[in-house]
Amino acid sequence: MNVFLRDGDAVYRAWHTDGRGTEQLTHTFALVDLLPYGRQEEWQDSPRRLAAVARLQPMALRQGHRRPLRAGSAGLAISVHVRGKGMTDDLQPMPDDWTRALAVVAHPDDMEFGSAGAVAAWTGAGKQVGYLLLTRGEAGIDSMPPEQARKVREEEQHASAAVVGVSSVEFLDHPDGAIERSPRLRHDLVAALRRHRPELVVTFNHHDFTFTGKWNSPDHRVTGRAVLDAVLDAGNRWILPDAGAEPWGGVRYVAIAGSVRPTHAVDVTGYLDAALASVEAHAAYLAALGVPPGGARAPLEGFVNAAGQRFGGRPAVPFELIAC
Known part of the structure; x- marks a missing residue:
């Protein structure tokens, strides 16, 4: 499962790809808790490490999409890419x-x-x-x-x-x-x-x-x-x-x-x-x-x-x- 986060006009848009196609989710909550971990981080599938990703769940869903973003099955790795406005890879x-x-x-x-x-x-x-x-x-x-x-x-x-x-x-x-x-x-x-x-x-x-x-x-x-x-x-x-x-x-x-x-x-x-x-x-x-x-x-x-x-x-x- 891959989650791609992009920042545009203070609204983060996430595209959730789960092997059955791509579904777009949108919310207005800044996922800034991911920023201290760098632009790209490989996270193992555990509730604790995926706490930040779980913040996607309460967001407003477009196009009648009602299924929340889930952590996935056991052993599945998550790749999270975060890129905010004006951000570069290195400080x-x-x-x-x-x-x-x-x-x-x-x-x-x-x-x-x-x-x-x-x-x-x-x-x-x-x-x-x-x-x-x-x-x-x-x-x-x-x-x-x-x-x-x-x-x-x-x-x-x-x-x-x-x-x-x-x-x-x-x-x-x-x-x-x-x-x-x-x-x-x-x-x-x-x-x-x-x-x-x-x-x-x-x-x-x-x-x-x-x-x-x-x-x-x-x-x-x-x-x-x-x-x-x-x-x-x-x-x-x-x-x-x-x-x-x-x-x-x-x-x-x-x-x-x-x-x-x-x-x-x-x-x-x-x-x-x-x-x-x-x-x-x-x-x-x-x-x-x-x-x-x-x-x-x-x-x-x-x-x-x-x-x-x-x-x-x-x-x-x-x-x-x-x-x-």
């Missing part, structure tokens, strides 16, 4: 012609889950990296009141950043879970860019879906898109002239972490332990998620190794890179 190396970076994300832990290894590699190479968080993550722990969680998560974020060589950590105190595209947010971001004057800006996935195939958090979508806009605004002295004394148009790149459309990657060989320690510094948050001590290692290794399949076999952190 390109991230450019290194920059000195200062500013990571702008919504919550404590947004940088750690996936990107900490890249930050460790950058600071290890002498780059300057600062963190700017829009919230203090006060709504992120269900069992902890916001006033307590705010302090705990702030402390964990400072500790986590220090592990990967980041000493500058700022919080803008927008409400966790309710970040809005507001004049205040626009002003805050433009002021921060003009103050820090980075050449590389890192933010989190602004697309509608996450790379796991789930609908993305409103905070992530709003933050990422606001950051992209602020990069443009910060360079115009006539836009928000009170947000910093001098405009800053020196941002050369915006790197989107956790993107569904990665284009570049950072080699994190030798930095996995630092990345893991950075993640584990969010101890209260991990405990609330039910992650046992040491439980973050396997998914973190899986993430960087999966990206590495498109990066010459080296463990890597993927980014979608936008040139400014």
Whole structure:
């Protein structure tokens, strides 16, 4: 059984060939959970490995077709080909012609889950990296009141950043879970860019879906898109002239972490332990998620190794890179 996935106008179309002819199925769910495994992967026929393919079942079916896509019979191999818009087979190396970076994300832990290894590699190479968080993550722990969680998560974020060589950590105190595209947010971001004057800006996935195939958090979508806009605004002295004394148009790149459309990657060989320690510094948050001590290692290794399949076999952190 072969499943071919093509992305056109944000709609994935799958052609299921089962030996009895070709039937077309269409749905509007982004099958981005396959992207970390590379453009082509041979999967054995097991329910666990075919979980991503099984996501095809709830899609809208055309031409009266009602039979769901099935895993097939025992021992049958699945060949999955994924090609999204603008995707190439290999991830390109991230450019290194920059000195200062500013990571702008919504919550404590947004940088750690996936990107900490890249930050460790950058600071290890002498780059300057600062963190700017829009919230203090006060709504992120269900069992902890916001006033307590705010302090705990702030402390964990400072500790986590220090592990990967980041000493500058700022919080803008927008409400966790309710970040809005507001004049205040626009002003805050433009002021921060003009103050820090980075050449590389890192933010989190602004697309509608996450790379796991789930609908993305409103905070992530709003933050990422606001950051992209602020990069443009910060360079115009006539836009928000009170947000910093001098405009800053020196941002050369915006790197989107956790993107569904990665284009570049950072080699994190030798930095996995630092990345893991950075993640584990969010101890209260991990405990609330039910992650046992040491439980973050396997998914973190899986993430960087999966990206590495498109990066010459080296463990890597993927980014979608936008040139400014």
